[in-house]
Amino acid sequence: MSITIFHNPACGTSRNTLALIRNSGVEPTVIAYLTQPPGRSALQTMIRAAGLTVRQALREKGTPYAELGLDNPALTDDALLDAMLAHPILINRPFVVTSLGVRLCRPSELVLEILPQPQRAAFSKEDGEAVIDASGQRVRP
Numbered sequence: 001m002s003i004t005i006f007h008n009p010a011c012g013t014s015r016n017t018l019a020l021i022r023n024s025g026v027e028p029t030v031i032a033y034l035t036q037p038p039g040r041s042a043l044q045t046m047i048r049a050a051g052l053t054v055r056q057a058l059r060e061k062g063t064p065y066a067e068l069g070l071d072n073p074a075l076t077d078d079a080l081l082d083a084m085l086a087h088p089i090l091i092n093r094p095f096v097v098t099s100l101g102v103r104l105c106r107p108s109e110l111v112l113e114i115l116p117q118p119q120r121a122a123f124s125k126e127d128g129e130a131v132i133d134a135s136g137q138r139v140r141p
Helices: 012-023 040-049 077-086 108-114
Strands: 004-007 029-032 095-098 101-104 130-132
Touching: 004 012, 012 108, 012 130, 040 077, 040 095, 040 101, 095 108, 101 108
Parallel strands: 004 029
Antiparallel strands: 004 095, 095 101
16 A cells, blocks of 8 residues: 655644554655655646646745745746746645545645545644544544
8 A cells, every 4th residue: 555745844734644644554655845856747747636736736835936926827837837846845735645546635634535544543633633533533523
């Protein structure tokens, strides 16, 4: 069973997503995408498979988005991809790839849609929000 997460350990959402994957009993392949960004083709494939546009996969907060003028609606997907590859911090995270699909896991619970194995134990996010109960079932607000 292969699961890959494009991870930023400084991001709480990414850490929560990684913890949910591990809570299903699987140790994923963890790619620190800031130092090992995906290639252009892989990035395009992930974005498409997640059902997103390139612009939707672009991260604005805490990035050079504004300085690079990436809010310009005339920019093509190729120009946006060029910026993302030159500045991997512009790639929104975490992307997770499994045999059941690809998701940009914002919020982290979106990973549950594509995990091949069920959750094995209770899980709460870093902020204390309960996500999975003791029987491995999703907690609904």
